Structures are given as C-alpha cells and as structure tokens.
Amino acid sequence: MRILILGGTGAMGVHLVDLLSKTQDKVFVTSRSERDSYENITYIQGNANQDEFIAKLMQKKWDAIIDFMVYSTESFKNRVELLxxxxxxxxxxxxxxxxxxxxPVITESSPKLLHVSKDEEYLSTDEYALTKARQEDILKISVEKNYTIIRPYITYSERRLQLGVLEKEDWLYRASRGRTIVFSEDMIDKRTTLTYGLDVSFAIFKIIGKQEALGNEFHVTNNQSVTWRYVLNVYKKVIENHTNKKTKILLQNKESFFKHHDAKYQALYDRFYNRCFDNSKISKLVDTREFIEVEKGLQNCLQEFFKNPHYIKINWRKEAVKDRATGEFASLLEIKKLKDIARYLKYRFF
Known part of the structure; x- marks a missing residue:
C-alpha cells in the first residue's frame, strides 16, 4: 500500500512509522524538519498545516492517510473533503x-461534552476536546464515508510522561532536582487510563486497510484504570531510586493549583472526572490484553528517560509560584536566560 502519515513524528507517530518500516508498504511521512529517509520510509519536509503543501500531496492517490495533525475547526472544515x-x-x-x-465506564456512544455541556463560556472556545468533537461531527456529515475515527486517551512514552494535567517539564524536572511535586488534591484519587504509545500505534497499524473500520469509531486505550495516586507512587519509586532522595509532594486545592496551571478546562472537564473505558469494540480487531501493564510501562519509560533526560522548556514563572508555595528555591544556575532569571525572582519573592 501507499500510506501517508501527516505529522508522524510525535509519541504515537514514531512507533507507527517503525511498525510500518517492517512491511512492504511505501510510507511517506510529513515533517517540518529535515529527516533522512530509509528503507521504505520517505520523509517529506513541509508544514502539513499549510493548505498549499497539503493540496500538492492530495494530488496523488493514497491507500491510507493517518492524520496526527491538530487543526482549528475552520481549517479542518476547509480541507476534509480533499483528504x-x-x-x-x-x-x-x-x-x-x-x-x-x-x-462507570465510557463506550464509543457515550455523550460528548460538546453536546451536553451547559457551560456557555466553555462552549464558546475551541478547546481541544471541543475541537476534536466538532471535527468528528464534520466527518460524520461528509459525503464520503471512508473515514475511521481513533480516540486514544492519555498516551505516554519515553519522551512524554504525564501526571494529571502536568507534563514532565511541570513535575519531573522539579522532582529530579529534589524539589517538591505540586499536584491537585481534587485530581489525585480520580481514576484514569494510560496507554503506552507503542500499543496505541500497534492498534492503528492493525486497523489500516480494514474494511470494517470504515465509517466507524474506536477507543484505543488500556484495559486497566488506576488512580493518579497510583501513578504518582510508580513514578516515586523510579525517581527515588535514581536520585537517592525522598520525593516530596504538596497537594493543593483548585484555587492554589490554578495559579500555576492555566489549562483549567482540561482539569475541570477531564482530569477531575473518572476515566474508565469499555474496550470491547476495538478488541474485536486488536487484542488489548497484550497492551503493557501500566506500572511496568511507566517504569520502563521513566527509566529510559533518565538515561538521556531532555526537557523541552521550563516555565520559570510557574516554577517560582510553586517554589513560593513550597518554600523552596531553584538554583539560578539552572536558568539559562537573564529574562527568565528576572521572571523567576519576581514571582518567587514579589
């Protein structure tokens, strides 16, 4: 087959590309940065959010297109028929x-926030959960019915390790330097479902070319749900083994927590909910019992991360607010830019 992957360089995309590299398919992957092609994998440099770039790619016929891109609703509406x-x-x-x-559990037909929320302020936004729901609706009313909708939940990897609404830059960076993890008391005992990126990619891989997947929608999540307290304890064991220091934790109420985490809708309309999924539908095509167990998967990924740690960007205003709450101080040697030093000092002390 000729397969096109749009934005295939993230946590799920890299695993999917690796799986497809072991097939006889011809695979083309868009990337904003230049990458070396190999074997049956060809990288196409360009921005898949740009209409001209996409229009040129759509002049060819593809057996499958896997779309990892994040679009605005208007942008998606303008290109969906082309795709x-x-x-x-x-x-x-x-x-x-x-x-x-x-x-107690979510099925593919469970109600969506977009259709049942009474929060008019929230509904007036294009927040991620609303955006994806609106784009699903656009697909469902389209003339063409050759789409497959995949709904992963929280997907982790060696490069992405989440704790509630926090990315690794928000919690792991602190913990690895002996400072307190600042987390939400309203979130810690909520149940969640985490799935290893490779397992999600394997499910997508198995769905490619399946006639029964057309016009259909599927969860792709682990069978196991756990609390965020459980997740935190898994992380703690690895961190303490790595640093030889006891991991400290501060739980805050909503008001205090939102002072340093501004994505409130993600918390209010997702992480403050229990998220447990019925996987019977996807299990007809993929054996989700083979997905890696949460504790083992998180341990493996965090241990691998510590071999070559890399943080994307630290928000020093947020770090200052958290340090003010915990009574801690970051070494100014950690902060590379003068403007970030000034920002940290301002919010830490004033």
Missing part, C-alpha cells in the same frame, strides 16, 4: 477527552 477524496481510508486521530463525565 477524504485522496484516499481509500482516512484515519483521523481524535481524543477520548471528547466525552462528558460518564460512570
């Missing part, structure tokens, strides 16, 4: 964050 007509199967990577609060 659908250029392929036999368009795989749209959505998100299980689209769902409203559902107990």
């Amino acid at each position: 659908l007509k250029a392929t036999s199967q368009y795989i749209f990577i959505s998100s299980a964050r689209v769902y409203a609060e559902t107990n």
Whole structure:
C-alpha cells in the first residue's frame, strides 16, 4: 500500500512509522524538519498545516492517510473533503477527552461534552476536546464515508510522561532536582487510563486497510484504570531510586493549583472526572490484553528517560509560584536566560 502519515513524528507517530518500516508498504511521512529517509520510509519536509503543501500531496492517490495533525475547526472544515477524496481510508486521530463525565465506564456512544455541556463560556472556545468533537461531527456529515475515527486517551512514552494535567517539564524536572511535586488534591484519587504509545500505534497499524473500520469509531486505550495516586507512587519509586532522595509532594486545592496551571478546562472537564473505558469494540480487531501493564510501562519509560533526560522548556514563572508555595528555591544556575532569571525572582519573592 501507499500510506501517508501527516505529522508522524510525535509519541504515537514514531512507533507507527517503525511498525510500518517492517512491511512492504511505501510510507511517506510529513515533517517540518529535515529527516533522512530509509528503507521504505520517505520523509517529506513541509508544514502539513499549510493548505498549499497539503493540496500538492492530495494530488496523488493514497491507500491510507493517518492524520496526527491538530487543526482549528475552520481549517479542518476547509480541507476534509480533499483528504477524504485522496484516499481509500482516512484515519483521523481524535481524543477520548471528547466525552462528558460518564460512570462507570465510557463506550464509543457515550455523550460528548460538546453536546451536553451547559457551560456557555466553555462552549464558546475551541478547546481541544471541543475541537476534536466538532471535527468528528464534520466527518460524520461528509459525503464520503471512508473515514475511521481513533480516540486514544492519555498516551505516554519515553519522551512524554504525564501526571494529571502536568507534563514532565511541570513535575519531573522539579522532582529530579529534589524539589517538591505540586499536584491537585481534587485530581489525585480520580481514576484514569494510560496507554503506552507503542500499543496505541500497534492498534492503528492493525486497523489500516480494514474494511470494517470504515465509517466507524474506536477507543484505543488500556484495559486497566488506576488512580493518579497510583501513578504518582510508580513514578516515586523510579525517581527515588535514581536520585537517592525522598520525593516530596504538596497537594493543593483548585484555587492554589490554578495559579500555576492555566489549562483549567482540561482539569475541570477531564482530569477531575473518572476515566474508565469499555474496550470491547476495538478488541474485536486488536487484542488489548497484550497492551503493557501500566506500572511496568511507566517504569520502563521513566527509566529510559533518565538515561538521556531532555526537557523541552521550563516555565520559570510557574516554577517560582510553586517554589513560593513550597518554600523552596531553584538554583539560578539552572536558568539559562537573564529574562527568565528576572521572571523567576519576581514571582518567587514579589
């Protein structure tokens, strides 16, 4: 097959590309940066958010397009027909964050926030969960029915390790330097579902070319749900083994927590919910029992990360607010830019 992957260099995309490299398929992957092609994998440098770039790619016929891109709703509306007509199967990577609060378990037909929320201020935004739901609706009313909607939930990897709404730059950076992890008391005992990026990619890999997947939607999540307290304890064991120091934790109420974490809708309309999923639908195509168990997967990824740690960008204003709450101080030698030093000092002391 001729397969096109849009934005295939993230936590899930890299695993999918690796799986496809072991096939006879011809695989083309868009990337904003220049990358070396190899074997049956060809990288196409360009920005898949640009209409001209996409229009040129859509002049060719693809057996499958896997779309990892994040679009605005308007941008997606303008290109969806182009994407659908250029392929036999368009795989749209959505998100299980689209769902409203559902107990005890979420199925693919559970109500979405977009359709049941009464929060007019929230609904007026294009927040991620609303964006993905709106784009799913656009797909469903399209003339072409050759789409497959995939809804992963929280996906972790050796490069991405989340704790509630916090990325590794927000919590692991602090913990690895002996400072206190600042977390939410409203979140810590909520149940969540975490899935290793390779397992999600394997499920996508198995769905490519499946006739029964067309016009359909699937969760791709682990069978196991755990609390964030459980996740934190898994992380603690690895961190303490790595640093030989006891990991400290401060739990805050909503008001204090939102002072240094401004993505409140992600917390209010997702992480403050229990998120447990019924996987019976995807299990007809992929054996989710083979997905790696949460504790083992998180341990492996964190241990691998510590072999070559890399943080994208530290927000020193947020770090200052957290240090003010914990009574701690970051070494100014950690902070590379003068403007970040000034920002840290301002919010830490004044």
